[in-house]
Each structure stands twice: as C-alpha cells, then as structure tokens.
Amino acid sequence: xxxxxxxICWCGENIARTVDVKRATEEVEQIPGVRFAIDYxxxxxxxxxxxxxxxxxxxxxxxxxxxSCSPHMHMKTFRAAAKAAGLNPYLVEMANIREHCSWVHxxxxxxxxxxxxxxxxxxxxxxxxxxxxxxxxxxxxxALVIGAGVAGIQASLDIAEAGHxxxxxxxxxxxxxxxxxxxxxxxxxxxxxxxxxxxxxxxxQHPNIKLYTWSEIExxxxxxxxxxxxxxxxxxxIDMSKCTxxxxxxxxxxxxxxxxxFDYGLSKRKAIYLAFPQAVPARPVIDKNACTKLxxxxxxxxxxxxAAGAINYEDQDEIVTEQVGAIVVATGYKLYSIGQEQDNEKxxxxxxxxxxxxxxxxDALQFERLSSASGPTGGEIRRPSDGAVPKSVVFIACVxxxxxxxxxxYCSKICCMYTAKHTMLYKHKVHEGTAHVFYMDIRxxxxxxxxFVRRAIEKDGAKYYRGRVSKIxxxxxxxxxxxxxxxxxxxxxxEADMVVLASAMLPSxxxxxxxxxxxxxxDEYGFLSESHPKLRPVETNSAGVFICGACxxxxxxxxxxxxxxxxxxxxxxxxxxxxxxxxxxxxKINEQNCAACYACVRTCPxxxxxxxxxxxxxxxxxxxxxxxxxxxxxxxGTCVAVCPSKSADIDGFSESQxxxxxxxx
Amino acid sequence: MEVTPVGADKFAGTSIENCYQCGKCTAGCxxxxxxxxxxxxxxxxxQLGEVEKxxxxxxxxxxxxxxxxTGRCPQSVECVEIIDALREYAAEHDCAPPDLQRIILFQKAxxxxxxxxxxxxxxxxxxxFKTKGFLQDLSLPLLMKDALLAPKLMQRGKFHLTSExxxxxxxxxxxxxxxxxxxxxxxxx
Numbered sequence: 077x078x079x080x081x082x083x084i085c086w087c088g089e090n091i092a093r094t095v096d097v098k099r100a101t102e103e104v105e106q107i108p109g110v111r112f113a114i115d116y117x118x119x120x121x122x123x124x125x126x127x128x129x130x131x132x133x134x135x136x137x138x139x140x141x142x143x144s145c146s147p148h149m150h151m152k153t154f155r156a157a158a159k160a161a162g163l164n165p166y167l168v169e170m171a172n173i174r175e176h177c178s179w180v181h182x183x184x185x186x187x188x189x190x191x192x193x194x195x196x197x198x199x200x201x202x203x204x205x206x207x208x209x210x211x212x213x214x215x216x217x218x219a220l221v222i223g224a225g226v227a228g229i230q231a232s233l234d235i236a237e238a239g240h241x242x243x244x245x246x247x248x249x250x251x252x253x254x255x256x257x258x259x260x261x262x263x264x265x266x267x268x269x270x271x272x273x274x275x276x277x278x279x280x281q282h283p284n285i286k287l288y289t290w291s292e293i294e295x296x297x298x299x300x301x302x303x304x305x306x307x308x309x310x311x312x313x314i315d316m317s318k319c320t321x322x323x324x325x326x327x328x329x330x331x332x333x334x335x336x337x338f339d340y341g342l343s344k345r346k347a348i349y350l351a352f353p354q355a356v357p358a359r360p361v362i363d364k365n366a367c368t369k370l371x372x373x374x375x376x377x378x379x380x381x382x383a384a385g386a387i388n389y390e391d392q393d394e395i396v397t398e399q400v401g402a403i404v405v406a407t408g409y410k411l412y413s414i415g416q417e418q419d420n421e422k423x424x425x426x427x428x429x430x431x432x433x434x435x436x437x438x439d440a441l442q443f444e445r446l447s448s449a450s451g452p453t454g455g456e457i458r459r460p461s462d463g464a465v466p467k468s469v470v471f472i473a474c475v476x477x478x479x480x481x482x483x484x485x486y487c488s489k490i491c492c493m494y495t496a497k498h499t500m501l502y503k504h505k506v507h508e509g510t511a512h513v514f515y516m517d518i519r520x521x522x523x524x525x526x527x528f529v530r531r532a533i534e535k536d537g538a539k540y541y542r543g544r545v546s547k548i549x550x551x552x553x554x555x556x557x558x559x560x561x562x563x564x565x566x567x568x569x570x571e572a573d574m575v576v577l578a579s580a581m582l583p584s585x586x587x588x589x590x591x592x593x594x595x596x597x598x599d600e601y602g603f604l605s606e607s608h609p610k611l612r613p614v615e616t617n618s619a620g621v622f623i624c625g626a627c628x629x630x631x632x633x634x635x636x637x638x639x640x641x642x643x644x645x646x647x648x649x650x651x652x653x654x655x656x657x658x659x660x661x662x663x664k665i666n667e668q669n670c671a672a673c674y675a676c677v678r679t680c681p682x683x684x685x686x687x688x689x690x691x692x693x694x695x696x697x698x699x700x701x702x703x704x705x706x707x708x709x710x711x712x713g714t715c716v717a718v719c720p721s722k723s724a725d726i727d728g729f730s731e732s733q734x735x736x737x738x739x740x741x
Numbered sequence: 742m743e744v745t746p747v748g749a750d751k752f753a754g755t756s757i758e759n760c761y762q763c764g765k766c767t768a769g770c771x772x773x774x775x776x777x778x779x780x781x782x783x784x785x786x787x788q789l790g791e792v793e794k795x796x797x798x799x800x801x802x803x804x805x806x807x808x809x810x811t812g813r814c815p816q817s818v819e820c821v822e823i824i825d826a827l828r829e830y831a832a833e834h835d836c837a838p839p840d841l842q843r844i845i846l847f848q849k850a851x852x853x854x855x856x857x858x859x860x861x862x863x864x865x866x867x868x869x870f871k872t873k874g875f876l877q878d879l880s881l882p883l884l885m886k887d888a889l890l891a892p893k894l895m896q897r898g899k900f901h902l903t904s905e906x907x908x909x910x911x912x913x914x915x916x917x918x919x920x921x922x923x924x925x926x927x928x929x930x
Contacts, residue, residue, distance in 0.1 A: 428769075428813060474763075479815035516763045546769030546813055560767035565782055567773040 078109040078203045081137045082195060083128055085119035085144035087174055092117075094178040096188040100143075103192045107199050111135050120150050125157045132161035139163075139202040143171040143195045164207035166660065166728055171198040193741065200740035204733040208660040213707045215301040216401035217651045218243065222293060222590065225253020226272060226633055227625025227640040228406035229279050234644030235404075236284035240651050243398045244279065245288045245307055250355035252276050253408055257338060257352070257441065259448040259455075261633060262497040263528035269450065273354045280356040286398075290361055292586075294395065296403070296593050299682070299708060300620030301656045305398045311391040313348075313362035313370070319386035321358040325378035326350060334366045336452075340442045342460060343452035348378050348387075353450060362387075402620050402647045403594065405604060406640060407587050409626035411439055412476035412483055412580035419585075424482045426475065428547045429577060435461040436555060437548060437575045439475075440494060447501045457505050459574045466509065466573030469502055470557045471495045472545050473515040476580030484580050484601055489630040491578035492519045496529040498576060499538035511538040512570055514545050514559050522632075541568055548575060581630040594621050603629045614643040622646050661728040662709035663716065665702050669723040672700035676715035676724055684708035685715060751830075752787050757823055759816035760784045766810035766820050776800035780810055780820060787823060796831040802844045843883075846873050856917050859907025864900055 082104050086092035097115045104113040112135065116124050119142060131137065140163070142154045147170040155165035173191040181187040217240050221232045224246035232242045244251070256276070258268035279285055294306040331347035338345075338352050347366035350358065368375040369389055379387040415432035416425040431437045436459045438446070449455040459466045473491050476483030492515065499511035518540075520526040532538045543560040550556070554571040561568045583602040591598045596616045597605035604623045607615040614622050622643040625636040650656070665676070667690060677685045688703035702724075704715075715724040716731065725731055760781070767779040777799045778786075786795040795801070801824050810820035831837045832845050850870040854861055874883045894900050907913060 478761075481815050481817045483815075516761070543764030543768055544815070546765050546767075546809070558768055560764035560773065560779060560781065562762055562764035562767065562779075562781055565779050567767055567770070567779070 079111045079136060079138045080109050080199055080202055081128075081131050081135055081140045082107075082110055082113040082199065083119050083124075083131075083140065083142050083144075084113060084115040084173075084191075084195070085124070085142065086115065086117045087144060087178075088117065091144070091174050091178045091191075094181055094184055094187045095173060095191045096184060100188055100191050100195070104143075104195050104199075107196055109203050110199060111137065119144050120153055125153070128154065128157045129161040132158060132163050137163065139167040139169070139205055141169050141171055141195060141198040141202055143173045143191065143198070145174040146170075146172050146176075166208040167202065167205050169198045169202040169205065171195045196740045197737040200736040201733045204730065204736050205728065208727055210657040211660050211662070211706050213301050213656040213658055215651070215653065215656050216303075216399050217241075218398070218400045219402045219404060219647050219651075220245065220303070220305050220398065220400040221404045221406060223253070223406040223408055223584075223625070223627070224251035224279070224287075224289070225406060225408045225625060225636075226255040226275075227408070227636040228253070228404070229272075229275050230637045230640035231404045231406060231624055231644045231647075232279055232285055233275065233282065234641050235647050236282050238644075238648045238651070240284065240648070242282075242285045243288065243305070243307075243400060244285055245291050245293060247290070247292045247310075248351060249290045249312070249359075249361040250351035250357070251279060251287070251289060252352075252354070252356065254441070255633060256354070257340075257448065258444045259451070259501060260497065262493045263522070263524045265497070265500070267449075269354060269448075273356075276354070276356040287357070288396075289357060293590060293593060297683075299710070301401045301650075302707065303400050303403060303620065305400055305403075307396050307398060309394040309396060311364070311393050312359075313364070313367075313388055313391045314359055315386040315388050316357065316359055318384045319359050319382075320384055321350070321360075322383070323350070324381045324383070325387065326360055328377050328381045330375070330377065331366050331368060334363060339445045339452050340439070342438075342442055342445055362389075402622065402650055404640075404643045404647060405590070405594065405596070405616075405621065405623045405627055406625045406636075406643075407590060407627040408584050409581045409630070410584045411441055412582050414439060414475060414577055414579055423476070423484075426482060426577075429472075429475070429545070429575075430548045430550070430555075431577060434548070434550050434555060434575075435459075436466070436573065437577065439577050439579045440491070440498070443498055443576045444494075447498070447505070455505075457502055464573065465506055467506070468510050468512070468570065468572045468574075470545075470555070470570055470572040470575045471498055471511060471513045471578065472557075472575065473513065473578045474544065474580075475577040477578075478516065479580075484582070486580075486601070486630070487519060488578075488581040489519065490581070490632045492517075492529065493522075493525060493632065495576075495578050496520075496532040496538070499532045500536050503536040503538070511536075512557075512572070513538055513540045514543055514557075515540060516542070516544060522634075543568070581626060583627055587627055594618055596621055596623070603627065614639055614646055620650070659711075659728075660706075661726060662706055662711045663704045663713070663724055663726055665704055665715075666723040666725070667701040667703070669721055670699075670701040671721045671723070672702065673720060674702060675718045675720065676702050679714050679718050681712065681714060682708050682710050684710070751826060752792065752823070755823070756816075756818045757784060757787050760788060760818050761816060763815060765813050765815065766818075769809040769813050770804075771807065771809070772803045772805065776803055780804075780824075783827070784818065784820070784823065787827070792827070792830060793834070793836060796827045796834065797836050797838060799838050799841055801827045801831065802837065802841045842877065843874055846870060846877065849873075856913065858905070859910045859913040860905065862901065862905065863894070864902065 084101050086097055101113045101115045118124050154168050158168045159165045171194040177191050219235050220243045221228050222245050224244050232244045236242045255272050261268050290312050291307050291309045294308045297304045325348050326346045329346040329348045332344050334345050335341040336343045336345040348360050348362045350360045364370045414426050416427050418425050445451040473495050477488040502511050520529045541561045543562045545559040547558045555575050557570045557572050559568045588602045595618045604627050606613050607617050624639040624643040684705050685702050688701050690698045692698055713726050764781045767773045767781045770780050773779050783795050804824045806821050808821055837845050847870050854866045
C-alpha cells in the first residue's frame with residue numbers, strides 16, 4: 077500500500093469559508109493509500125512548510141498531495157519543500173480547491189464534496205507518479221533586443237556591460253527611436269538629444285553590441301536558452317563598410333520632395349538621406365520609392381559624387397540568422413492617427429478637429445519637432461501654414477485617449493505632462509503668446525510631476541480649461557476652437573493661431589505580428605502582456621522573452637528606462653547560470669512500439685520530435701522510430717493524442733495516471 | 742396627452758451612467774450659451790437623481806435635437822434621448838418654468854393635431870394653441886402675435902381652410918397608442 081500524505085490548506089478564509097476543511101480531512105483519510113490527512117491555516121507559510129517536511133520524514137511518505145491553490149501559485153514552493161526532505165520533487169501533486177472550488181461555489185455542502193473529489197483525483201495520480209529528474213538545457217549567453225529606442229538602448233547597454241553579447245535590431249535606419257526627436261523632457265526640461273545621443277554613440281561603438289539597423293525580425297524558432305532568430309536586413313543601397321558618412325551624396329541628390337518622417341511630415345528630405353544629423357550609424361539610406369535611379373535607371377548622381385564608392389544600386393535584402401538565449405522586446409509606440417484615415421477599423425478619427433485639413437492643427441510629436449533646436453524651424457515656434465509665430469496656441473489633451481466611442485478607453489498617461497511642458501516651451505519662446513489647455517483631468521503622478529504642471533499654470537501663465545473641445549473650424553486664417561469650461565458652466569470659444577492635439581499612444585505598427593512570432597500575449601489594443609502585473613512585470617508567458625518600454629503600455633521615459641534595466645537584469649539572472657533546468661514533464665516515445673508513422677512529427681507544434689534510426693551493434697538498421705528532443709518539447713501532449721500505436725506518453729502526466737484519476741472519481 | 746411616468750429610476754442603468762463630465766456636449770451645443778444650465782450640468786443632475794431639478798430647467802426646452810452632443814460624445818451617452826425623457830417628465834409633472842409653459846402648450850396642440858388628422862393643419866394648430874394659451878394667462882399679445890403673417894402664408898398656399906386628413910388614421914392611432922404607454926398592446930400587434 078502506498079504511503080501518501082494529504083495536506084489541506086485553509087488559505088486563511090479563502091478556502092475555509094466555503095469548504096468544510098475539517099470534514100474534508102476526515103473523508104480524505106478514508107481514501108485507500110492515504111496514510112494521513114492534515115489541515116492547516118496557511119500551508120505555504122514557514123510553519124506549514126516545516127510541517128510538510130517533518131511529516132515526509134516521520135511518515136516515510138512516498139508521495140504527497142497538497143490541496144490548496146492553483147499549482148501556478150505554489151507548485152514550486154511545495155516541490156522545494158519535498159526536495160529539502162529528501163523526496164523526489166515530482167512526487168508532489170496539487171489539488172486546486174481554491175480557484176477550482178471555493179472561489180467559484182457558494183454552497184458549502186457541495187463545495188466540500190467537490191473538494192474531496194478533487195483530492196481523490198490527485199491521490200489517484202500521485203500513486204502512479206514516478207521520480208523524475210529535471211532536464212538540463214544548454215544556454216546560449218547572447219541576447220536579442222528588438223527595437224532601439226531609449227528602452228532598447230538601455231537594455232542593450234546593461235546586458236553588454238554585464239559582459240554578454242547583444243544583437244540589437246532596429247527597423248529604422250538609425251537607432252534612437254521617438255526620444256531622439258523630442259525637444260526637452262519633463263519634469264526637468266533637459267534636452268532630449270543631449271541626454272540620449274551619448275547613449276546612442278555608446279551603443280554604436282560597444283564591442284559587445286552587434287547592431288542591425290534598417291532590419292526586421294523575420295522569424296523566431298527554438299525556445300528559452302536557444303532561440304534561432306532570422307533577421308531581414310533591408311536593402312540600404314549603401315556599402316556600410318565603405319561609407320564614411322561624409323554627406324556628399326545627400327547634399328547633391330536632386331530629389332527633395334519626400335516628406336521627412338523624422339519631422340513627422342513638417343519638412344522635406346532627399347531620396348538618399350541621413351535619418352537625422354545625430355543618427356547612429358551615421359550612414360545614409362536610399363528611399364527606393366523616391367530615388368530616380370532605382371525607379372527609372374536615370375540619375376546616379378550620388379554614385380558619381382561618392383569618393384568611397386559606397387553606393388550600390390544593386391543591393392538586395394539579406395537574410396541573416398543569429399543564435400540567442402534570451403529576447404528583450406522594446407518596440408515602443410506610435411500616436412493614434414487623428415485624421416479620418418485609419419489603419420484600424422476600431423478607430424474613427426476626429427473629423428471635427430480638422431487634422432489633415434487645417435495645416436495648423438498638428439499633433440504632439442509634430443510640436444516636439446517644431447520646438448526642437450534640430451527641427452524644421454531650428455527651434456523657433458512657427459506654424460506650418462505660413463511660418464508665422466502663433467500668438468495664441470490651443471493644446472487639447474485626451475485626443476483619442478479615454479474615448480471608447482472614437483479611440484481607446486485607456487489613459488495615455490504622458491499627455492498631461494508633455495502638454496504642460498509644451499505650454500512652457502511655447503511661453504519661453506513666445507513671451508507675449510497665450511497657451512490655452514483643454515483637459516479632462518490632470519494626471520501628474522510622479523516625482524516632481526504635479527509641481528511641474530502647477531509651474532506651467534502659476535509661473536508661465538498657461539490657461540487651463542476643464543472640458544473637451546467639440547469642434548475646430550477656420551475663419552479668416554484663425555482656428556475657431558469651440559469648447560466648454562465645465563467648472564464655470566459656460567461655453568468657451570477661442571480664436572487660435574495653432575492647435576496641438578495630444579494624441580493617444582498606441583503600440584507601434586507590426587507589434588502584434590511580432591508578438592505572434594514570439595508567442596507572447598497581447599491585449600485588445602496590441603500592447604504586449606506581462607506575465608504578472610505586479611510580481612513579473614517584465615517577463616512574458618513565453619519563457620526567455622522579456623518586455624520593456626511602451627510596447628507594454630503607455631509609459632514615460634523614466635519608466636521605460638527603469639523597465640528596460642529590469643528586463644536586462646532578468647536576462648543577466650538567466651545568463652548567470654551555465655545551463656537551464658526545465659521541468660521533466662515532457663513527451664517520451666516508446667521506441668520499441670513506435671511504428672514510425674510520424675504522425676507526431678507532423679503535428680508537433682514545437683518541432684520537437686525527429687525521425688531516428690535504431691541500429692544494432694554492427695550498425696545494421698533495426699527499425700525507424702520517432703524521438704523527442706527534450707530541449708524543445710513543451711509537454712503539450714499533442715503527440716500522445718495522435719499516436720495510433722499509443723507509443724507516445726507524457727512523463728508525470730501519463731495516460732495510466734489519467735485513467736487512474738478517472739477511476740477514482 | 743398621456744405620457745409614460747418618468748422618474749429617477751427611469752435613468753438607472755441607462756447610458757447616463759457613462760457620463761464623465763468632459764463637457765464635449767456643451768462645447769458643441771449650438772444653444773448652450775442661451776441655456777440656464779449647460780447640457781453637461783443637466784446630465785450631472787440626472788446622475789445625482791435630481792430629475793425634478795433637471796426637468797425644471799429651461800435648457801431642455803431649448804434643445805433642438807440636432808444630435809451633435811450624441812454624435813460626439815466619447816462615452817456614447819444618448820444625450821438627446823435623455824433630454825427627451827426630461828421633457829416628458831416635465832410635461833407630466835407640470836414642472837416647466839412658467840415662462841416656458843407655452844412651449845408645452847404648443848407641443849401638446851401639435852401632437853393633438855396630428856393625432857386627429859394624421860398630419861398638420863396649420864390653421865387648426867394655431868387656433869388650438871392660441872385659444873389654450875389665452876385661456877391660461879389671458880394674454881392679448883399672444884392672440885395677436887404673428888397675425889400679420891397670415892395673409893402672406895395664405896398667398897403662398899401654406900394655409901388650407903379645409904382640413905386635410907391622412908387616409909389611414911387608424912394606423913396613426915395605433916402609433917400613438919404604442920408611444921403613449923399602452924406598450925403591451927403595441928408589442929403584440
């Protein structure tokens with residue numbers, strides 16, 4: 077007869093409120109094979125675990141059942157306790173009588189009966205458990221960082237400084253992300269480029285960082301510790317090894333009609349261009365949709381003026397593969413598109429604000445460029461339509477945010493702060509001008525944040541009105557902004573020279589497709605999901621994949637940087653070991669029985685089963701078989717379901733165990 | 742005219758609970774600057790259960806049901822429907838401000854006219870409205886107001902001395918029955 081111990085937890089009131097723990101204990105003791113059953117208020121606490129360890133030794137237990145919460149919560153805890161008492165940790169089973177029972181039922185009688193049944197199942201299973209050993213998997217100590225904005229740069233530098241190689245992939249021609257285009261940053265008003273560009277240069281020159289700009293992730297195979305990443309290096313038409321970044325090519329290029337995306341369309345650029353003056357790498361790229369040579373075969377001026385001979389019109393996309401052990405995703409954000417043209421049918425845009433129709437209605441990132449010293453106006457606030465200095469500027473918060481009818485229901489978190497900053501930047505440059513702000517609530521939680529907003533109002537004289545703007549029209553060169561001051565209870569109409577819309581933050585284009593390649597969850601808006609909102613904020617449910625920055629949700633720079641360092645820290649924790657251990661509950665093929673039909677090879681979602689040969693000592697082929705690669709198998713059980721000869725089984729979750737559980741019901 | 746009873750509980754569970762007081766309704770309302778309380782304040786009163794207070798406001802009678810507020814509301818509050826319900830409440834509980842009683846009189850006369858004829862007969866409408874209005878406060882100016890417009894309207898063929906009636910007035914009757922509280926009948930028919 078087996079010697080099984082059952083430990084029933086009250087979980088404070090969580091279980092004991094609905095399940096009669098005392099009665100359940102008495103009933104469970106009657107189950108054949110159960111040596112004893114015992115209840116305790118908090119089994120996971122230190123005294124609880126001590127009791128488990130003591131009982132294992134005193135009763136010479138062959139297996140134990142912990143009836144408590146979900147195994148997701150405490151399986152590790154109790155396996156560790158068993159191991160400490162000298163019992164194989166895989167001889168521990170949990171009966172989930174909290175999430176699956178007490179939390180979802182009201183009737184005490186029925187809930188108690190169900191708890192007993194759940195424990196009976198677990199006893200049936202644990203009797204059939206066999207001691208297992210954790211699987212050791214080799215680990216590639218290289219990390220991939222996707223996205224080189226401030227979060228990606230921070231994560232890369234942290235990992236590189238710890239002595240590990242980093243592969244940094246950025247789809248734009250330069251690293252730097254959104255932050256490289258900002259003017260000054262709240263709440264200190266320090267210049268964004270002044271603090272970011274040294275970090276960019278450091279990233280570009282770091283011996284441990286391998287930089288792929290103008291590149292995108294094609295596919296990701298493998299699993300934690302051993303990912304194979306395929307990267308598409310888009311044709312740049314520049315030989316990076318020859319180019320010196322002298323600038324002759326883009327100075328001489330005759331095509332200058334393309335809207336500059338770094339200035340969000342506020343300026344024009346050449347067909348061959350440097351993303352921005354501080355770009356890293358400081359190498360140009362040819363826009364194949366704008367270049368006459370690439371479109372019609374005529375021109376070729378850049379190749380003629382290039383002394384280094386670095387121009388290559390025959391350049392093709394190149395596919396490269398990299399082996400890495402961990403992945404950090406830092407793909408960032410984009411702004412909600414305010415105009416009526418939307419790439420997502422969920423959003424309708426704000427026709428009433430006339431964005432796209434009136435040139436002087438701009439979004440917040442465009443205003444950042446207008447007030448940036450490296451921007452299209454050299455840092456002078458001049459409106460796009462006629463270059464005049466606007467004497468009255470209206471700033472509108474919550475455009476697209478907190479608007480389930482037209483945009484997204486969440487708060488974009490940073491708009492209150494940067495709108496206050498915008499009013500300051502404007503007032504510092506246009507002293508006689510007036511800044512009007514329409515807001516719904518001012519959300520300025522953060523160190524020195526509320527003081528910053530008050531400064532905008534009290535010292536710099538920004539006029540704040542609580543109310544949403546309904547419509548913007550144009551009359552005689554003025555933008556007429558119709559709104560209401562809900563605090564005074566009166567309609568307000570303002571004649572403005574320029575309007576700045578604080579548009580909602582959305583995950584950047586392609587984030588969901590990337591998430592699917594990485595098997596990372598995402599929410600209805602496409603923000604990537606963390607594993608646990610409080611305790612595992614940078615981990616994902618895909619082991620070895622970490623997230624940081626605005627790809628996870630709206631976030632300001634300090635938060636994105638903190639999260640990036642946290643993700644880098646998690647990677648370093650992983651890389652501190654020489655190999656990874658994994659739970660051994662994976663598939664096993666009975667190779668003698670296997671008929672080599674390979675139904676499992678075809679259906680395995682992880683490509684973890686391969687065709688293998690069994691040979692005798694002389695090397696003669698005895699038979700063919702399927703074989704599981706323990707490094708790749710995730711224990712999903714698909715092979716068990718499809719195997720016609722019943723040769724596949726899962727260790728620790730075998731078919732005989734499941735039959736035993738059903739029999740015990 | 743009969744109206745369905747409207748009270749604070751009528752608004753429970755409707756879109757009024759979505760209102761977060763952004764004021765976009767007031768911002769877009771073409772009549773907000775003429776109103777004694779603004780639309781967003783009106784909705785706040787309803788949220789607080791102060792339906793009677795809201796129904797006593799002149800604002801609800803100024804609303805022209807242009808639906809700008811409903812169309813632009815970020816929280817999809819059915820603003821116009823709520824104002825309509827307030828007007829019903831005011832008519833039933835007789836709580837419109839004294840200077841706006843005539844609006845209710847006019848609307849009642851208008852509806853009675855349609856109920857009788859299935860369409861509007863201007864002459865009959867004006868006769869009903871002015872008689873009732875005069876009986877209410879003996880105001881001579883009301884009787885005489887707009888009298889000079891009559892010849893012009895006549896000239897343009899806007900007045901019909903004999904009343905024109907819709908053919909299927911039973912159908913009109915059924916529509917009225919359905920709208921004025923005899924819902925059960927309406928639902929089964």
